[in-house]
Amino acid sequence: MTADSPLLSEPPALEILRRVYGHEAFRGQQAAIIDHVVSGGDALVLMPTGGGKSVCYQIPAMLRDGVGIVVSPLIALMQDQVAALQQMGVAADVLNSSQTLDDMRAVEAQLRKGTLQLLYVAPERLLTPRFLELLHTLKVSLFAIDEAHCVSQWGHDFRPEYIQLSVLHQQFPNVPRIALTATADKETQAEIRTRLALDDAEIYLNSFDRPNIRYRVVERTDAKRQLLAILERDHVGSAGIVYCQSRKKVDETAAWLRDRKINALPYHAGMDADARRKNQQRFLREESVVMVATVAFGMGIDKPDVRFVAHLDLPSTIEAYYQETGRAGRDGAPADAWLAFGLSDVVLLRRRIEESELSDARKIVSRRKLDALLGFCEATSCRRMALLAYLGEQSQPCGNCDICLDPGESWDASIAAQKMLSVCWRTGQRFGVGHLIDVLRGDATEKVTRFGHAQLPVFGIGRDIDANAWKSLARQLVSLGYLVVQSDQFNTLAVSETARPILKGEEKLNLRRATVNMGSGKKARRNGTSEATTAAALARADVAPDLWDALRARRRDLAAAQNLPPYVIFHDATLLEIAHRMPATLADFLAIPGIGERKMKRYGADFLEVLAAYR
Ligand code: ADP
Ligand code: ZN
Numbered sequence: 001m002t003a004d005s006p007l008l009s010e011p012p013a014l015e016i017l018r019r020v021y022g023h024e025a026f027r028g029q030q031a032a033i034i035d036h037v038v039s040g041g042d043a044l045v046l047m048p049t050g051g052g053k054s055v056c057y058q059i060p061a062m063l064r065d066g067v068g069i070v071v072s073p074l075i076a077l078m079q080d081q082v083a084a085l086q087q088m089g090v091a092a093d094v095l096n097s098s099q100t101l102d103d104m105r106a107v108e109a110q111l112r113k114g115t116l117q118l119l120y121v122a123p124e125r126l127l128t129p130r131f132l133e134l135l136h137t138l139k140v141s142l143f144a145i146d147e148a149h150c151v152s153q154w155g156h157d158f159r160p161e162y163i164q165l166s167v168l169h170q171q172f173p174n175v176p177r178i179a180l181t182a183t184a185d186k187e188t189q190a191e192i193r194t195r196l197a198l199d200d201a202e203i204y205l206n207s208f209d210r211p212n213i214r215y216r217v218v219e220r221t222d223a224k225r226q227l228l229a230i231l232e233r234d235h236v237g238s239a240g241i242v243y244c245q246s247r248k249k250v251d252e253t254a255a256w257l258r259d260r261k262i263n264a265l266p267y268h269a270g271m272d273a274d275a276r277r278k279n280q281q282r283f284l285r286e287e288s289v290v291m292v293a294t295v296a297f298g299m300g301i302d303k304p305d306v307r308f309v310a311h312l313d314l315p316s317t318i319e320a321y322y323q324e325t326g327r328a329g330r331d332g333a334p335a336d337a338w339l340a341f342g343l344s345d346v347v348l349l350r351r352r353i354e355e356s357e358l359s360d361a362r363k364i365v366s367r368r369k370l371d372a373l374l375g376f377c378e379a380t381s382c383r384r385m386a387l388l389a390y391l392g393e394q395s396q397p398c399g400n401c402d403i404c405l406d407p408g409e410s411w412d413a414s415i416a417a418q419k420m421l422s423v424c425w426r427t428g429q430r431f432g433v434g435h436l437i438d439v440l441r442g443d444a445t446e447k448v449t450r451f452g453h454a455q456l457p458v459f460g461i462g463r464d465i466d467a468n469a470w471k472s473l474a475r476q477l478v479s480l481g482y483l484v485v486q487s488d489q490f491n492t493l494a495v496s497e498t499a500r501p502i503l504k505g506e507e508k509l510n511l512r513r514a515t516v517n518m519g520s521g522k523k524a525r526r527n528g529t530s531e532a533t534t535a536a537a538l539a540r541a542d543v544a545p546d547l548w549d550a551l552r553a554r555r556r557d558l559a560a561a562q563n564l565p566p567y568v569i570f571h572d573a574t575l576l577e578i579a580h581r582m583p584a585t586l587a588d589f590l591a592i593p594g595i596g597e598r599k600m601k602r603y604g605a606d607f608l609e610v611l612a613a614y615r
Pocket of ligand 1 (some may be wrong): 023024025026027030047050051052053055056303327331332571600601
C-alpha cells in the first residue's frame, strides 16, 4: 500500500497506527497480536524492551467496544504513558493512590459515561471489591497485564498482588486478556501462564535482539577516564546510565563526573527516599542527565531516549547485563552499551562464589553463569551472537558490536601463556599477578630478591611483552579457567589442571589482540569510525547545531508548560526527522514518523515557527 492511498481503505488497525501514532507499518508480530486480541483471544506477548508492546493492547482497546483496563506496577510509569496517549488524542486516564479523591471521582465519572478508551490502574486498586464491582457495570474491552513477569516469585520484580490477577479470568471470562513482558526465560513464561490462568492464550515469542544497541566491551585501565572520553566523544548532551557495583563508587563517580562538567546524579538504595525520587524525576524530565547508579536503579525506567548504558564493573550475570543494557535505546534510535572490566572483577566474582554460603549445587550453577559472562566479555566473535545464544536464539554476526566492527587480529598466545603459567608454577603458586609479572619482566624488586626468584630460569623470560599486556593475558587466563584464584586473602594464582595441554604445547591458545590494546580512549581503534551514536550527535552531523538546539528548546518549553517529560511531545528520532526534512506546511508533518494527526495540529505551527528562522 502506498502512502497516498486513501486512509479509509486500510485495515482499521493500520489506519489507527498511521493516523494516531504516525507510524507507517506494523513491526514483527504486532499486527498478528492485535488481530488475535481484537477478535477476543487471550495472548501472552514476549517482546524485548523497546520492541513495541504498547500498541499491541492500545490499538485493540480502541477497536473493541468499551474501556481497556491496563494493569501496570509502577505509578510513575503509568502517568507518563497516559500523558503520551493523551498527547495523541486518545481518551486515556489513570487511577492510582497518588491522586486526590476529586481526581478519582472524575475518572470514575468518565468510566460510567463510557467515554474512556484506556484506563491504567495499579493492581492493588483494580483488585478492591469496590472497583471490581464498578467494572461489572461497565463494558470492558480487554485486560492488559503489563510487566507480567511480576507474578514470578523467583524474579527480582515480584509483586504479590499480581498473583491475584487470576480473578480477572474468573470474574470476566469473556473479556480477552493480554499479558506482556520483556523477560525471556522459559520458567517465567510458564509461571505467567499458570498464575494468570492463561493456559489457552496464544504465545507470541519475538526475537530478543535489540539491533539498535551497539555492544562494546573494553579492558579497564582507568574506568572513569575511559568513560569520560566516550561521553565527550559520542555522548555530549545524551541521557545515560552508568552502573557501578557499590554505593561508594556511585557517589565518587557521580562527583568526579560533575567536576568535569557532566550533568551526573547519583542513585542508590543508601540515599534517602526523597533524594532518590528527586534524582529519578530529574533523569526523566531533563534531557541530558547521566544517572550513576547501582542496580537499585532500573525497573520501570521507561525513558525512551537513554542513549547509553555503561558498566564500570562486571554485572552479576548475562541475564542481568541484558536487562540493564536493555534500558538503552527504547526509541529505536542508535544506543551504546559499554562495559569496562578487568582482572580484579574476575577475581572478586570468583571469590564471592567460593566464599559464599551457597550449597555445592548452587555454586556449580553460579560458576557456570560467571563463566558464561566471562565468555561473553572475552569473546573473539560477535558479541550479539553470544548474547542471543545465551537467551536461546541463533543469529548471524551483527555488524554492530565492537568485534564485528573491528575483529582485530587474533594472535597465537600459546608461548606467552606457557611463560606465564610456568612462572606461576615455578614460584610455587603462592603469588598474585603483580609479582608474576615482575618475574616475567625480569624486575628485581625487593620481593623478587627476597624470594630468590631472580635466580629462577624463568626470570625475565617475558621481557618482550609489556606489563599491561601481561595483565591482560592473566585476566584472560583466569577467565578461561587456566589460572585459578585461590581462596586466600592475597588473590594468589595457581595453575589449573585444564592448563596442562597448553603448558605441554599440545594445545594452541588463540586470543584476540584487540582486547589487549583497546580501551584507553586515546588509542582509537584501527577502523575506528567515529561513533556518533547519540541522536544529538547524528543531528549535528548534517543538521546545523543551532537548529537542533532551537528545536530541543522549543520541545522543552512545550513540555515544561504541561509539566511533562520532553519525549512525550516528540521523541529524539522524530525531532531529528523534523530537522532533516524541514517540513514547510502542517500537512508535511504527517509524513514524519511519530507524528499523528493530533500532534500535527497541536505542535505543527510551533515547530514551523522555529524552522522559519533556518530556511
Ligand atoms: P515496549 O513497551 O515494548 O518497551 P513501546 O511500546 O514503548 O515498547 O515502543 C517502543 C518504541 O517503538 C516507541 O517509541 C514506539 O512509538 C515505537 N514503535 C512501536 N511500534 C512501532 C511501529 N510499528 N513503527 C514504528 N515505531 C514503533
Ligand atoms: Zn556483532
